[in-house]
Amino acid sequence: MRATKVGIREFRSGLANFVDSDAPLAVTRHGQTVGYFIPVKQDRAADAAALRAAGEKLDALLQLTEGEVEEMVEDFKQLRKTEK
Structure with a gap:
């Protein structure tokens, strides 16, 4: 496959099109x-699905109560101590 020549100014201005x-x-x-x-x-479908899943996890974390967050932090601290 032969590369198409393009000037640097045209490359910068059309970068979004060249990426696709x-x-x-x-x-x-x-x-x-x-x-x-x-x-x-x-x-891109896989990227969109991964982003959607991350958003759902973030939504779930944002709905946790302060007590639940503190419990998770303590659990994390205990796991770190046992791994050392």
Whole structure:
């Protein structure tokens, strides 16, 4: 696969579009290649699911009472002591 040449100004202004593309780019300055950009495809559905799960856990933690939080802190301290 051949890299498409793109000037550095165009690269900076269109970075969001280049990240979503499949093609590698040769970034140039004054006609000379100064670097390559190779976008990596990610599973955005998995990222969104992980973020959603983290949000649900945070919501659950925010609904804990002060007593429940203190109990969790004490449990954590005890676990740390037993691991040492």
